[in-house]
Amino acid sequence: RLAASVSGLEVFQIQLRKGYGVGDLKVDLAQLYIKAGLKNIGTVFLLTDAQVPDEKFLVLINDLLASGEIPNIFADDELENVINGLRNEVKGAGIEDTKENIWKFFIERVRRQLKVVLCFSPVGSTLRVRSRKFP
Numbered sequence: 599r600l601a602a603s604v605s606g607l608e609v610f611q612i613q614l615r616k617g618y619g620v621g622d623l624k625v626d627l628a629q630l631y632i633k634a635g636l637k638n639i640g641t642v643f644l645l646t647d648a649q650v651p652d653e654k655f656l657v658l659i660n661d662l663l664a665s666g667e668i669p670n671i672f673a674d675d676e677l678e679n680v681i682n683g684l685r686n687e688v689k690g691a692g693i694e695d696t697k698e699n700i701w702k703f704f705i706e707r708v709r710r711q712l713k714v715v716l717c718f719s720p721v722g723s724t725l726r727v728r729s730r731k732f733p
Contacts, residue, residue, distance in 0.1 A: 599644070602642040602644075602713075602715075605640070606640065607640040607641060607642045607713065608633075608639060608640070608641045608642070609641075609642045609644055610626075610630055610641055610642065610643050610644065611643075611644045611645070611646075611649070612626055612645070612649050614648075614649055614651065618651070619652065620652065620654050620655065620658065623655055623658060624658065624668070624670075624671055627643075627658065627662070627668060627671060628671050628672055628676070630643055630712060631668075631671065631672075631704075631708050631712070632680070634707065634708045634711035634712040635680070635684075635704045635705070635707045635708040635711065635712075636680055636683050636684065636704070638707060638711060639711065640711050640713075641711060641712050641713070642713045642714075642715055643712060643713070643714050643715065644715045644717065645659065645714070645715070645716055645717070646717040646718070647717070647718040647719055647724065647725070653728070653731070656728060656731070656732045657732070659714070659716070659732070660732045662714060663714060666705045666706075666708055666709040667705055680700075680701075680704055681697055681700045681701065681704075684700050684703060684704055685700060687703070688700050688703050691703070
């Protein structure tokens with residue numbers, strides 16, 4: 599939190615509640631993608647081991663860290679809003695105005711603006727097991 603504050607980045611942490619699942623995490627991550635990629639706001643996503651009630655969460659985090667893309671994170675209408683929202687910036691950057699180029703521009707900006715901080719305890723075997731499953 600201190601490093602994010604010094605760097606002028608906003609901090610986001612999921613708020614676990616009863617019934618919080620992978621779908622809820624995808625919604626939260628989609629909001630972070632909009633903030634980082636569309637609004638160009640530097641953001642830190644802080645995740646502790648206590649906030650991982652389901653190992654499937656780590657599949658999404660692994661995708662995020664590996665490529666920056668999370669499959670099916672946006673519905674079709676949200677995807678169109680993202681593409682339309684960045685169209686002028688892409689044209690201004692001298693990039694050809696196609697959906698693929700706009701999406702690549704969006705993902706590259708997300709990769710630059712969204713920082714992921716994982717706070718996992720080394721005590722016990724949980725971290726070791728998770729590290730092997732999700733390198």
